[in-house]
Amino acid sequence: MKNLIATLALSLLCFTSCKKDIKADVNSPMIPDTVTAEETATEAPLDSAAQMQAWQAYATPGNPHKLMADEVGTWNCDMTFWADADAKPEKATSAADIKMILGGRYQEANYKGTMMGQPFEGKSTLAYNNASNEYTTTFIDNMGTGMMVAIGKYDEKTKSMELKGDMVNPLNGKKTPYREVYTIVDARTRKMEMFDVKNGKEYKSMEIVMTKK
Structure with a gap:
Protein backbone atom coordinates (compact mmCIF):
# COMPACT_ATOMS: atom_id res chain seq x y z
CA MET A 1 0.00 0.00 0.00
CA LYS A 2 2.88 2.39 0.84
CA ASN A 3 4.40 1.65 -2.55
CA LEU A 4 1.10 2.45 -4.26
CA ILE A 5 0.75 5.76 -2.37
CA ALA A 6 4.34 6.71 -3.21
CA THR A 7 3.74 5.91 -6.89
CA LEU A 8 0.55 7.99 -7.01
CA ALA A 9 2.26 10.89 -5.26
CA LEU A 10 5.18 10.73 -7.68
CA SER A 11 2.83 10.66 -10.66
CA LEU A 12 0.91 13.67 -9.33
CA LEU A 13 4.13 15.57 -8.75
CA CYS A 14 5.32 14.84 -12.29
CA PHE A 15 1.96 15.83 -13.76
CA THR A 16 1.97 19.13 -11.85
CA SER A 17 5.55 19.89 -12.89
CA CYS A 18 4.77 19.15 -16.54
CA LYS A 19 1.81 21.54 -16.47
CA LYS A 20 4.01 24.31 -15.07
CA ASP A 21 6.66 23.72 -17.74
CA ILE A 22 4.07 23.83 -20.53
CA LYS A 23 2.64 27.11 -19.26
CA ALA A 24 6.12 28.66 -19.01
CA ASP A 25 7.27 27.52 -22.47
CA VAL A 26 4.04 27.58 -24.43
CA ASN A 27 5.77 29.25 -27.43
CA SER A 28 8.95 27.16 -27.25
CA PRO A 29 9.60 24.23 -29.57
CA MET A 30 8.96 20.78 -28.17
CA ILE A 31 12.00 19.28 -26.45
CA PRO A 32 12.27 15.52 -26.12
CA ASP A 33 11.74 14.33 -22.56
CA THR A 34 15.00 12.90 -21.23
CA VAL A 35 13.90 12.37 -17.62
CA THR A 36 14.08 8.74 -16.61
CA ALA A 37 11.46 7.67 -14.07
CA GLU A 38 12.85 6.00 -11.01
CA GLU A 39 11.74 2.42 -10.75
CA THR A 40 9.56 1.72 -7.74
CA ALA A 41 10.07 -1.33 -5.61
CA THR A 42 7.57 -4.12 -6.19
CA GLU A 43 6.24 -6.56 -3.64
CA ALA A 44 7.83 -9.98 -3.69
CA PRO A 45 5.37 -12.44 -5.26
CA LEU A 46 4.04 -15.23 -3.06
CA ASP A 47 4.80 -18.77 -4.09
CA SER A 48 1.90 -20.99 -5.11
CA ALA A 49 1.68 -22.71 -1.71
CA ALA A 50 1.49 -19.39 0.15
CA GLN A 51 -1.13 -18.10 -2.28
CA MET A 52 -3.24 -21.21 -1.78
CA GLN A 53 -2.96 -20.89 2.00
CA ALA A 54 -4.01 -17.22 1.89
CA TRP A 55 -7.06 -17.97 -0.28
CA GLN A 56 -8.06 -20.90 1.94
CA ALA A 57 -7.93 -18.65 5.02
CA TYR A 58 -10.01 -16.04 3.20
CA ALA A 59 -12.65 -18.57 2.11
CA THR A 60 -12.98 -20.64 5.30
CA PRO A 61 -15.82 -19.69 7.71
CA GLY A 62 -14.61 -19.01 11.26
CA ASN A 63 -15.97 -18.01 14.66
CA PRO A 64 -17.69 -14.83 13.35
CA HIS A 65 -19.64 -17.01 10.91
CA LYS A 66 -20.63 -19.34 13.75
CA LEU A 67 -21.96 -16.27 15.57
CA MET A 68 -24.14 -15.50 12.55
CA ALA A 69 -25.26 -19.14 12.31
CA ASP A 70 -26.58 -18.96 15.89
CA GLU A 71 -29.37 -16.74 14.56
CA VAL A 72 -30.76 -19.22 12.05
CA GLY A 73 -34.51 -19.53 12.56
CA THR A 74 -37.65 -17.38 12.65
CA TRP A 75 -37.81 -14.17 14.67
CA ASN A 76 -40.73 -11.90 15.66
CA CYS A 77 -39.80 -8.24 15.18
CA ASP A 78 -41.33 -5.44 17.24
CA MET A 79 -40.48 -2.25 15.30
CA THR A 80 -40.56 1.37 16.52
CA PHE A 81 -39.91 4.39 14.26
CA TRP A 82 -39.30 8.10 14.85
CA ALA A 83 -39.54 10.64 12.00
CA ASP A 84 -37.24 13.02 13.90
CA ALA A 85 -35.87 13.59 17.37
CA ASP A 86 -39.13 15.10 18.73
CA ALA A 87 -41.62 12.92 16.84
CA LYS A 88 -44.04 10.50 18.41
CA PRO A 89 -43.07 6.83 17.95
CA GLU A 90 -44.83 4.73 15.34
CA LYS A 91 -45.16 0.96 15.66
CA ALA A 92 -45.00 -1.91 13.18
CA THR A 93 -44.45 -5.65 13.27
CA SER A 94 -42.75 -8.16 11.02
CA ALA A 95 -41.24 -11.63 11.03
CA ALA A 96 -37.71 -12.48 9.94
CA ASP A 97 -36.63 -15.82 8.49
CA ILE A 98 -32.85 -16.11 8.88
CA LYS A 99 -30.61 -18.69 7.21
CA MET A 100 -26.97 -19.20 6.25
CA ILE A 101 -26.11 -19.42 2.55
CA LEU A 102 -23.17 -20.35 0.30
CA GLY A 103 -21.68 -22.94 2.62
CA GLY A 104 -22.20 -20.98 5.83
CA ARG A 105 -20.28 -17.94 4.60
CA TYR A 106 -23.12 -15.40 4.61
CA GLN A 107 -26.29 -14.76 6.54
CA GLU A 108 -29.52 -13.95 4.72
CA ALA A 109 -32.65 -12.59 6.42
CA ASN A 110 -36.05 -12.19 4.79
CA TYR A 111 -38.57 -9.87 6.46
CA LYS A 112 -42.34 -9.77 5.97
CA GLY A 113 -44.90 -7.67 7.78
CA THR A 114 -46.99 -4.51 7.71
CA MET A 115 -45.70 -0.95 7.78
CA MET A 116 -47.81 2.23 7.65
CA GLY A 117 -50.77 0.04 6.69
CA GLN A 118 -48.93 -1.40 3.69
CA PRO A 119 -47.42 -4.85 3.12
CA PHE A 120 -43.71 -4.75 3.91
CA GLU A 121 -41.03 -7.05 2.54
CA GLY A 122 -37.27 -6.72 2.95
CA LYS A 123 -34.05 -8.69 2.56
CA SER A 124 -30.71 -8.29 4.31
CA THR A 125 -27.34 -9.99 3.99
CA LEU A 126 -24.54 -10.06 6.52
CA ALA A 127 -20.94 -10.97 5.76
CA TYR A 128 -17.73 -11.22 7.76
CA ASN A 129 -14.67 -10.53 5.64
CA ASN A 130 -11.75 -12.65 6.84
CA ALA A 131 -9.30 -10.40 5.00
CA SER A 132 -10.43 -7.05 6.43
CA ASN A 133 -11.80 -8.39 9.74
CA GLU A 134 -15.00 -6.37 9.21
CA TYR A 135 -18.70 -7.06 8.93
CA THR A 136 -20.69 -5.77 5.96
CA THR A 137 -24.47 -5.59 5.89
CA THR A 138 -26.83 -4.80 3.02
CA PHE A 139 -30.57 -4.15 3.06
CA ILE A 140 -33.25 -3.76 0.37
CA ASP A 141 -37.04 -3.60 0.64
CA ASN A 142 -40.23 -2.87 -1.30
CA MET A 143 -40.46 0.64 0.17
CA GLY A 144 -37.76 2.05 -2.12
CA THR A 145 -35.32 1.32 -4.92
CA THR A 176 -26.61 11.30 4.51
CA PRO A 177 -24.72 9.14 7.02
CA TYR A 178 -26.43 6.59 9.21
CA ARG A 179 -25.30 4.33 12.02
CA GLU A 180 -26.60 0.94 13.11
CA VAL A 181 -26.02 -0.74 16.47
CA TYR A 182 -26.88 -4.44 16.66
CA THR A 183 -26.84 -5.97 20.15
CA ILE A 184 -27.00 -9.61 21.24
CA VAL A 185 -29.20 -9.23 24.33
CA ASP A 186 -29.41 -12.96 25.07
CA ALA A 187 -29.70 -16.27 23.23
CA ARG A 188 -33.24 -15.52 22.02
CA THR A 189 -33.27 -11.71 21.88
CA ARG A 190 -31.63 -9.21 19.56
CA LYS A 191 -31.93 -5.42 19.37
CA MET A 192 -31.19 -3.29 16.32
CA GLU A 193 -31.02 0.51 16.64
CA MET A 194 -30.77 2.88 13.68
CA PHE A 195 -29.48 6.43 13.98
CA ASP A 196 -30.03 8.98 11.18
CA VAL A 197 -28.86 12.58 10.74
CA LYS A 198 -31.30 15.47 10.31
CA ASN A 199 -30.34 19.16 10.28
CA GLY A 200 -26.79 18.16 11.15
CA LYS A 201 -27.78 16.23 14.29
CA GLU A 202 -27.97 12.50 14.88
CA TYR A 203 -31.18 11.03 16.27
CA LYS A 204 -32.59 7.57 16.86
CA SER A 205 -34.88 6.76 13.95
CA MET A 206 -35.67 3.08 14.49
CA GLU A 207 -35.48 0.28 17.04
CA ILE A 208 -36.28 -3.36 16.37
CA VAL A 209 -36.51 -5.89 19.19
CA MET A 210 -36.24 -9.39 17.76
CA THR A 211 -37.47 -12.44 19.67
CA LYS A 212 -36.72 -15.92 18.40
CA LYS A 213 -39.67 -18.28 18.00
Whole structure:
Protein backbone atom coordinates (compact mmCIF):
# COMPACT_ATOMS: atom_id res chain seq x y z
CA MET A 1 0.00 0.00 0.00
CA LYS A 2 2.88 2.39 0.84
CA ASN A 3 4.40 1.65 -2.55
CA LEU A 4 1.10 2.45 -4.26
CA ILE A 5 0.75 5.76 -2.37
CA ALA A 6 4.34 6.71 -3.21
CA THR A 7 3.74 5.91 -6.89
CA LEU A 8 0.55 7.99 -7.01
CA ALA A 9 2.26 10.89 -5.26
CA LEU A 10 5.18 10.73 -7.68
CA SER A 11 2.83 10.66 -10.66
CA LEU A 12 0.91 13.67 -9.33
CA LEU A 13 4.13 15.57 -8.75
CA CYS A 14 5.32 14.84 -12.29
CA PHE A 15 1.96 15.83 -13.76
CA THR A 16 1.97 19.13 -11.85
CA SER A 17 5.55 19.89 -12.89
CA CYS A 18 4.77 19.15 -16.54
CA LYS A 19 1.81 21.54 -16.47
CA LYS A 20 4.01 24.31 -15.07
CA ASP A 21 6.66 23.72 -17.74
CA ILE A 22 4.07 23.83 -20.53
CA LYS A 23 2.64 27.11 -19.26
CA ALA A 24 6.12 28.66 -19.01
CA ASP A 25 7.27 27.52 -22.47
CA VAL A 26 4.04 27.58 -24.43
CA ASN A 27 5.77 29.25 -27.43
CA SER A 28 8.95 27.16 -27.25
CA PRO A 29 9.60 24.23 -29.57
CA MET A 30 8.96 20.78 -28.17
CA ILE A 31 12.00 19.28 -26.45
CA PRO A 32 12.27 15.52 -26.12
CA ASP A 33 11.74 14.33 -22.56
CA THR A 34 15.00 12.90 -21.23
CA VAL A 35 13.90 12.37 -17.62
CA THR A 36 14.08 8.74 -16.61
CA ALA A 37 11.46 7.67 -14.07
CA GLU A 38 12.85 6.00 -11.01
CA GLU A 39 11.74 2.42 -10.75
CA THR A 40 9.56 1.72 -7.74
CA ALA A 41 10.07 -1.33 -5.61
CA THR A 42 7.57 -4.12 -6.19
CA GLU A 43 6.24 -6.56 -3.64
CA ALA A 44 7.83 -9.98 -3.69
CA PRO A 45 5.37 -12.44 -5.26
CA LEU A 46 4.04 -15.23 -3.06
CA ASP A 47 4.80 -18.77 -4.09
CA SER A 48 1.90 -20.99 -5.11
CA ALA A 49 1.68 -22.71 -1.71
CA ALA A 50 1.49 -19.39 0.15
CA GLN A 51 -1.13 -18.10 -2.28
CA MET A 52 -3.24 -21.21 -1.78
CA GLN A 53 -2.96 -20.89 2.00
CA ALA A 54 -4.01 -17.22 1.89
CA TRP A 55 -7.06 -17.97 -0.28
CA GLN A 56 -8.06 -20.90 1.94
CA ALA A 57 -7.93 -18.65 5.02
CA TYR A 58 -10.01 -16.04 3.20
CA ALA A 59 -12.65 -18.57 2.11
CA THR A 60 -12.98 -20.64 5.30
CA PRO A 61 -15.82 -19.69 7.71
CA GLY A 62 -14.61 -19.01 11.26
CA ASN A 63 -15.97 -18.01 14.66
CA PRO A 64 -17.69 -14.83 13.35
CA HIS A 65 -19.64 -17.01 10.91
CA LYS A 66 -20.63 -19.34 13.75
CA LEU A 67 -21.96 -16.27 15.57
CA MET A 68 -24.14 -15.50 12.55
CA ALA A 69 -25.26 -19.14 12.31
CA ASP A 70 -26.58 -18.96 15.89
CA GLU A 71 -29.37 -16.74 14.56
CA VAL A 72 -30.76 -19.22 12.05
CA GLY A 73 -34.51 -19.53 12.56
CA THR A 74 -37.65 -17.38 12.65
CA TRP A 75 -37.81 -14.17 14.67
CA ASN A 76 -40.73 -11.90 15.66
CA CYS A 77 -39.80 -8.24 15.18
CA ASP A 78 -41.33 -5.44 17.24
CA MET A 79 -40.48 -2.25 15.30
CA THR A 80 -40.56 1.37 16.52
CA PHE A 81 -39.91 4.39 14.26
CA TRP A 82 -39.30 8.10 14.85
CA ALA A 83 -39.54 10.64 12.00
CA ASP A 84 -37.24 13.02 13.90
CA ALA A 85 -35.87 13.59 17.37
CA ASP A 86 -39.13 15.10 18.73
CA ALA A 87 -41.62 12.92 16.84
CA LYS A 88 -44.04 10.50 18.41
CA PRO A 89 -43.07 6.83 17.95
CA GLU A 90 -44.83 4.73 15.34
CA LYS A 91 -45.16 0.96 15.66
CA ALA A 92 -45.00 -1.91 13.18
CA THR A 93 -44.45 -5.65 13.27
CA SER A 94 -42.75 -8.16 11.02
CA ALA A 95 -41.24 -11.63 11.03
CA ALA A 96 -37.71 -12.48 9.94
CA ASP A 97 -36.63 -15.82 8.49
CA ILE A 98 -32.85 -16.11 8.88
CA LYS A 99 -30.61 -18.69 7.21
CA MET A 100 -26.97 -19.20 6.25
CA ILE A 101 -26.11 -19.42 2.55
CA LEU A 102 -23.17 -20.35 0.30
CA GLY A 103 -21.68 -22.94 2.62
CA GLY A 104 -22.20 -20.98 5.83
CA ARG A 105 -20.28 -17.94 4.60
CA TYR A 106 -23.12 -15.40 4.61
CA GLN A 107 -26.29 -14.76 6.54
CA GLU A 108 -29.52 -13.95 4.72
CA ALA A 109 -32.65 -12.59 6.42
CA ASN A 110 -36.05 -12.19 4.79
CA TYR A 111 -38.57 -9.87 6.46
CA LYS A 112 -42.34 -9.77 5.97
CA GLY A 113 -44.90 -7.67 7.78
CA THR A 114 -46.99 -4.51 7.71
CA MET A 115 -45.70 -0.95 7.78
CA MET A 116 -47.81 2.23 7.65
CA GLY A 117 -50.77 0.04 6.69
CA GLN A 118 -48.93 -1.40 3.69
CA PRO A 119 -47.42 -4.85 3.12
CA PHE A 120 -43.71 -4.75 3.91
CA GLU A 121 -41.03 -7.05 2.54
CA GLY A 122 -37.27 -6.72 2.95
CA LYS A 123 -34.05 -8.69 2.56
CA SER A 124 -30.71 -8.29 4.31
CA THR A 125 -27.34 -9.99 3.99
CA LEU A 126 -24.54 -10.06 6.52
CA ALA A 127 -20.94 -10.97 5.76
CA TYR A 128 -17.73 -11.22 7.76
CA ASN A 129 -14.67 -10.53 5.64
CA ASN A 130 -11.75 -12.65 6.84
CA ALA A 131 -9.30 -10.40 5.00
CA SER A 132 -10.43 -7.05 6.43
CA ASN A 133 -11.80 -8.39 9.74
CA GLU A 134 -15.00 -6.37 9.21
CA TYR A 135 -18.70 -7.06 8.93
CA THR A 136 -20.69 -5.77 5.96
CA THR A 137 -24.47 -5.59 5.89
CA THR A 138 -26.83 -4.80 3.02
CA PHE A 139 -30.57 -4.15 3.06
CA ILE A 140 -33.25 -3.76 0.37
CA ASP A 141 -37.04 -3.60 0.64
CA ASN A 142 -40.23 -2.87 -1.30
CA MET A 143 -40.46 0.64 0.17
CA GLY A 144 -37.76 2.05 -2.12
CA THR A 145 -35.32 1.32 -4.92
CA GLY A 146 -31.98 1.84 -3.16
CA MET A 147 -29.62 -0.43 -1.26
CA MET A 148 -28.26 0.34 2.19
CA VAL A 149 -24.68 -0.79 2.79
CA ALA A 150 -22.84 -0.45 6.10
CA ILE A 151 -19.51 -1.70 7.46
CA GLY A 152 -18.36 -2.19 11.03
CA LYS A 153 -16.91 -4.40 13.73
CA TYR A 154 -18.16 -6.51 16.63
CA ASP A 155 -17.26 -5.66 20.23
CA GLU A 156 -17.07 -8.79 22.36
CA LYS A 157 -17.30 -6.79 25.62
CA THR A 158 -20.61 -5.12 24.76
CA LYS A 159 -21.88 -8.01 22.60
CA SER A 160 -22.75 -5.42 19.97
CA MET A 161 -21.86 -4.54 16.42
CA GLU A 162 -21.62 -0.94 15.20
CA LEU A 163 -21.96 -0.42 11.46
CA LYS A 164 -21.76 2.85 9.53
CA GLY A 165 -22.85 3.76 6.02
CA ASP A 166 -24.49 6.36 3.77
CA MET A 167 -27.96 6.47 2.29
CA VAL A 168 -29.53 8.78 -0.28
CA ASN A 169 -32.35 10.93 1.11
CA PRO A 170 -35.25 10.61 -1.38
CA LEU A 171 -36.50 14.09 -0.39
CA ASN A 172 -33.40 15.93 -1.66
CA GLY A 173 -31.28 13.30 -3.43
CA LYS A 174 -28.32 13.89 -1.11
CA LYS A 175 -26.24 11.31 0.74
CA THR A 176 -26.61 11.30 4.51
CA PRO A 177 -24.72 9.14 7.02
CA TYR A 178 -26.43 6.59 9.21
CA ARG A 179 -25.30 4.33 12.02
CA GLU A 180 -26.60 0.94 13.11
CA VAL A 181 -26.02 -0.74 16.47
CA TYR A 182 -26.88 -4.44 16.66
CA THR A 183 -26.84 -5.97 20.15
CA ILE A 184 -27.00 -9.61 21.24
CA VAL A 185 -29.20 -9.23 24.33
CA ASP A 186 -29.41 -12.96 25.07
CA ALA A 187 -29.70 -16.27 23.23
CA ARG A 188 -33.24 -15.52 22.02
CA THR A 189 -33.27 -11.71 21.88
CA ARG A 190 -31.63 -9.21 19.56
CA LYS A 191 -31.93 -5.42 19.37
CA MET A 192 -31.19 -3.29 16.32
CA GLU A 193 -31.02 0.51 16.64
CA MET A 194 -30.77 2.88 13.68
CA PHE A 195 -29.48 6.43 13.98
CA ASP A 196 -30.03 8.98 11.18
CA VAL A 197 -28.86 12.58 10.74
CA LYS A 198 -31.30 15.47 10.31
CA ASN A 199 -30.34 19.16 10.28
CA GLY A 200 -26.79 18.16 11.15
CA LYS A 201 -27.78 16.23 14.29
CA GLU A 202 -27.97 12.50 14.88
CA TYR A 203 -31.18 11.03 16.27
CA LYS A 204 -32.59 7.57 16.86
CA SER A 205 -34.88 6.76 13.95
CA MET A 206 -35.67 3.08 14.49
CA GLU A 207 -35.48 0.28 17.04
CA ILE A 208 -36.28 -3.36 16.37
CA VAL A 209 -36.51 -5.89 19.19
CA MET A 210 -36.24 -9.39 17.76
CA THR A 211 -37.47 -12.44 19.67
CA LYS A 212 -36.72 -15.92 18.40
CA LYS A 213 -39.67 -18.28 18.00
